[in-house]
Amino acid sequence: xxxxxxxxxxxxxxxxxxxxxxxxxxxxxxxxxxxxxxxxxxxxxxxxxxxxxxxxxxxxxxxxxxxxxxxxxxxxxxxxxxxxxxxxxxxxxxxxxxxxxxxxxxxxxxxxxxxxxxxxxxxxxxxxxxxxxxxxxxxxxxxxxxxxxxxxxxxxxxxxxxxxxxxxxxxxxxxxxxxxxxxxxxxxxxxxxxxxxxxxxxxxxxxxxxxxxxxxxxxxxxxxxxxxxxxxxxxxxxxxxxxxxxxxxxxxxxxxxxxxxxxxxxxxxxxxxxxxxxxxxxxxxxxxxxxxxxxxxxxxxxxxxxxxxxxxxxxxxxxxxxxxxxxxxxxxxxxxxxxxxxxxxxxxxxxxxxxxxxxxxxxxxxxxxxxxxxxxxxxxxxxxxxxxxxxxxxxxxxxxxxxxxxxxxxxxxxxxxxxxxxxxxxxxxxxxxxxxxxxxxxxxxxxxxxxxxxxxxxxxxxxxxxxxxxxxxxxxxxxxxxxxxxxxxxxxxxxxxxxxxxxxxxxxxxxxxxxxxxxxxxxxxxxxxxxxxxxxxxxxxxxxxxxxxxxxxxxxxxxxxxxxxxxxxxxxxxxxxxxxxxxxxxxxxxxxxx
Numbered sequence: 001x002x003x004x005x006x007x008x009x010x011x012x013x014x015x016x017x018x019x020x021x022x023x024x025x026x027x028x029x030x031x032x033x034x035x036x037x038x039x040x041x042x043x044x045x046x047x048x049x050x051x052x053x054x055x056x057x058x059x060x061x062x063x064x065x066x067x068x069x070x071x072x073x074x075x076x077x078x079x080x081x082x083x084x085x086x087x088x089x090x091x092x093x094x095x096x097x098x099x100x101x102x103x104x105x106x107x108x109x110x111x112x113x114x115x116x117x118x119x120x121x122x123x124x125x126x127x128x129x130x131x132x133x134x135x136x137x138x139x140x141x142x143x144x145x146x147x148x149x150x151x152x153x154x155x156x157x158x159x160x161x162x163x164x165x166x167x168x169x170x171x172x173x174x175x176x177x178x179x180x181x182x183x184x185x186x187x188x189x190x191x192x193x194x195x196x197x198x199x200x201x202x203x204x205x206x207x208x209x210x211x212x213x214x215x216x217x218x219x220x221x222x223x224x225x226x227x228x229x230x231x232x233x234x235x236x237x238x239x240x241x242x243x244x245x246x247x248x249x250x251x252x253x254x255x256x257x258x259x260x261x262x263x264x265x266x267x268x269x270x271x272x273x274x275x276x277x278x279x280x281x282x283x284x285x286x287x288x289x290x291x292x293x294x295x296x297x298x299x300x301x302x303x304x305x306x307x308x309x310x311x312x313x314x315x316x317x318x319x320x321x322x323x324x325x326x327x328x329x330x331x332x333x334x335x336x337x338x339x340x341x342x343x344x345x346x347x348x349x350x351x352x353x354x355x356x357x358x359x360x361x362x363x364x365x366x367x368x369x370x371x372x373x374x375x376x377x378x379x380x381x382x383x384x385x386x387x388x389x390x391x392x393x394x395x396x397x398x399x400x401x402x403x404x405x406x407x408x409x410x411x412x413x414x415x416x417x418x419x420x421x422x423x424x425x426x427x428x429x430x431x432x433x434x435x436x437x438x439x440x441x442x443x444x445x446x447x448x449x450x451x452x453x454x455x456x457x458x459x460x461x462x463x464x465x466x467x468x469x470x471x472x473x474x475x476x477x478x479x480x481x482x483x484x485x486x487x488x489x490x491x492x493x494x495x496x497x498x499x500x501x502x503x504x505x506x507x508x509x510x511x512x513x514x515x516x517x518x519x520x521x522x523x524x525x526x527x528x529x530x531x532x533x534x535x536x537x538x539x540x541x542x543x544x545x546x547x548x549x550x551x552x553x554x555x556x557x558x559x560x561x562x563x564x565x566x567x568x569x570x571x572x573x574x575x576x577x578x579x580x581x582x583x584x585x586x587x588x589x590x591x592x593x594x
Contacts, residue, residue, distance in 0.1 A: 003383045003409050010416070011376035013130045013319045025132035026122055029139045032424075033118035036147045037111030040434050044107035049441030049472050054154040055106045056439060057483040058084065060470040063103075065096035067474075069455050074476040075499075076484050079248050079492045086243075087189025088157040103471065109155040113163050117152070118143060120166035121365065127173040128324045129369050131316065131376075133420070138368025140423045141297045145360045147427075147434035148293025154437075160190035161357050168198055169330075169361075172205075173323050177225050181232045188236030193337075193353045199233045200333025201326070202226045248492040254345040261547055262487045268544050269487050285350045288338055289359060294430055298359075301366030307373050316376040320369065327362050334358040346488055375419045382412035439468070445579040446528075447472040453526070460503055460518075461528035462545060465582065469528075478522055479503055481544035501551040507533070508555035512566040512593060519587045526576075527567065527585040534559065534568050 014021055044050055051059070061077035063070050071077035081089070095105045118139045125135035142162075146152045152159045164187040171180035188195040206217050206226050217223050257263040263271045271286055273279050284290045292298065304327070311317040337354035345351070427433040441447060443465055450459065450473035459469055460478045467482035469475055479485070479499040487493040499522070506518035507529075518524070532538050536559050539545055539552060546552050558565065567585070574589035 003379065003412060006412075006416070007376075007379040007383055010133050010420070011131055011316060011372055011379060013316075014126075014132060015130075017126065021132045022126070025136040026119075029118050029122050029136050030115055032140055033114045033143055034111070036143055036434055037114045040110055040147070040153055040436055041107065043434075043436045043438050046438075047440050049444060049447065049468075050107075050438050051103060051441070051468075051471050052106060052150065052154045053437040053439050054150060054156050054483070055103075056467065056471050058154070058156040059092070059102045059106050060474075062089075062092045062096065063101070063474055065093050066101060067455070070474050071470070071476050072456050075492070075495055076470070076477070076480070079486075079489070082248060083489075085157045085190050085192060086239075087186060088160065090189075106155040110153045110159065113152055113155070113159055114143065114146065116163040117146065117166060120163060120170050121361070123170045124166055124173065125365050125368055127170070127321065128326070128365065129316070129320050129372065131319065131372050133375070134368040134372040136368070137371050137420070137423050138365040141367050141426075142361060142364035144294055144423075144426055144430070144433075145292070145297065145364060148430060148432075149291055150435060150437040151357070153434070157191050158353075158357070161187065161194045162361070164190060165194050165197070165358065166361065169326065172201070172225075172229075173326065175222060175225055177228060180225065181228055184229055184232045185236060188233065188239070192236065192240050193349060194357075195233050195236050196337045196348075197330065197333045197354060197358055199230060200336055201329045202229050202233070204329040204332060205326075248489040250490055251346055252488055252490050252493075256490075257346065257487075260487065261549070262485075266543065268481075268485060268547055283352070285352055286342070287352055288335070288355045290352050290356055292360075293435070294426070296426065297363040297367040300370050301363035304366045304370050307370060314373045314377045315380060316373050320373075324369075327366055330358050330362050349488070371419045371423070375415055378415040379412050382408035384408075441465075441468050441472045443468075443580060443582055446577070446582055446584070449473075449577050449579075449584065450475045450526070457525040458523055459526045459528055460506075460522070460524045460587075462503060462507060462533070462542075463528055463530050463582070465530075466528050478524060481542065485544065497548065501548050504545065504548055504551040504555055507567055508558050508565045510558065510563045510566055515566050516591050516593075519591050524587045527587055527590070529567070529571065529583045529585065531581045531583065534565065536560065 009021070012021070016022075044052075057076075057080055061071060061074075061081050064077070064081075092102050092105060096102060100108075121139040121142050122132075122135035125138045126132065128134075146162065152162060164183055168180060168183035168187060171183055184195060184198050187198065203226075206223070208217060217226070258272060261267050262269050265273055269285070271283075273283050273286070279286050281287045282290055289298070304324075307314050308317055308320065308324075334355045337348070338351045341348040341351035341354055348354075446465065447469070450457065450469060453475065455475070458476050458478060459466065461469075462481070464482060466477050467480040467484065469477050470480075477484075479496055485493065485496050485500065487497075502518055502521070506515045507527075509515060530538070536556060539556055539559070567590070570585060570590055570593065571583055574585045574593070575583055576586045576589075577584040
């Protein structure tokens with residue numbers, strides 16, 4: 001009796017989405033998503049100066065929404081503003097108008113987006129298998145994916161693909177025309193690459209298979225849904241096609257990228273890695289499944305097609321709806337765009353962007369279904385009546401029940417613990433869960449000093465801390481090594497590269513006139529240095545500086561010869577601040593030295 005109740009509670013199909021089991025498992029799914037999000041919030045507000053690594057460059061310029069006088073004529077701010085998707089920009093602008101600063105919003109959004117993602121993931125799972133447990137496990141595993149990576153926690157444009165793409169799938173499966181089209185439009189406004197996958201799915205759903213032969217959809221309502229969705233997607237793509245003509249293009253070609261150290265192994269945007277398996281499957285930018293964080297959903301999810309072939313062993317397979325084909329459609333559309341992106345490198349941006357997010361969703365949902373099918377099969381087996389057999393040939397007319405029920409129940413309970421408890425406890429064995437990649441600013445006196453300087457101040461620096469100044473001090477930097485030298489648009493990167501080369505040459509030049517010409521050329525107001533800047537390890541250990549040859553090599557040669565750079569002799573006479581290992585020089589003072 002107990003086993004039957006457990007069986008019904010865990011894997012019994014539901015008829016209505018408003019039933020008590022649905023409410024229970026849905027609430028539990030949201031509870032875990034909230035717990036993970038709150039753990040991230042704890043990191044986000046652990047210090048006064050905290051920012052997520054990717055948000056550092058994608059959010060800093062949005063402080064213009066609070067104070068339009070910030071970052072005047074700033075090349076870096078203008079570039080990141082120009083490439084930001086329209087919906088992403090509009091949301092931050094709206095929240096800024098309501099008094100929520102961009103940096104604060106970037107810390108609050110991951111929790112909200114995680115809850116929305118979980119809700120839609122649960123809903124999509126129910127459309128494929130009407131068993132709430134499958135929705136719970138699938139959404140739980142998807143949360144493990146999300147909080148092991150820095151996409152959702154960054155609150156940048158990529159964070160929105162998860163809730164919006166799942167919203168598209170949910171309304172697509174429910175055949176809800178208007179919400180589905182709204183989801184496509186929003187996805188395009190926040191993460192345009194996702195719209196290409198939507199187009200592929202819609203096209204694949206127009207064509208069906210019957211008795212091994214393809215035929216086109218005959219249902220007028222569904223045809224209208226798919227045709228309208230394709231129309232909305234086409235409008236979104238057209239919008240970005242016209243918008244892309246900014247002053248920072250054109251996009252670099254594959255042939256050009258192959259000649260640049262930035263795209264080769266060890267480069268700041270390493271793409272052309274040597275090992276082919278890594279290149280096609282696990283490389284961050286070129287691979288189909290990079291940065292998984294955990295491969296458990298992938299390993300489990302791929303067994304779904306196999307289980308579907310054995311309904312006698314896994315009877316719950318009969319409850320899997322025909323819409324489960326959408327998982328294959330997502331996969332095919334994603335892989336097709338992945339290959340197209342490789343063929344048109346880098347005009348469709350990075351190939352990995354078309355598979356890593358969508359395939360996480362597919363494998364998480366598939367894993368939830370697989371584990372539920374297996375658990376149901378075990379519980380069904382354990383609940384069978386005792387087997388009767390005769391204990392000997394001499395007593396064949398006196399049958400005795402060989403009661404296997406207790407043993408079976410023990411196995412069934414073990415399966416429940418493993419298949420339900422395993423996903424719940426999975427984060428315990430994960431490294432760095434949740435992974436936030438939050439950066440803590442360790443130089444508050446530096447930020448406060450620059451905050452008091454004029455808003456049009458420009459700071460030259462090769463220090464890592466210099467990359468934190470735009471977000472923490474709200475002041476412009478000439479160049480930076482942490483996320484700012486993006487080499488995909490030639491018009492932007494040519495300027496950043498030249499700035500960085502000139503900065504390296506000026507900082508390590510023994511000729512004061514070279515330093516002064518540099519200050520005059522770029523209008524530098526302050527120079528941020530570290531006390532160890534005149535040592536060889538300072539240069540050789542900084543990968544991003546070593547990309548800029550021959551300037552970096554010349555700087556190393558200068559130090560090896562024992563020649564003192566001109567700036568080194570001015571660290572006392574032109575110093576306006578020293579805090580920790582950092583020294584700030586006033587450019588006006590340097591320019592006046594004779």
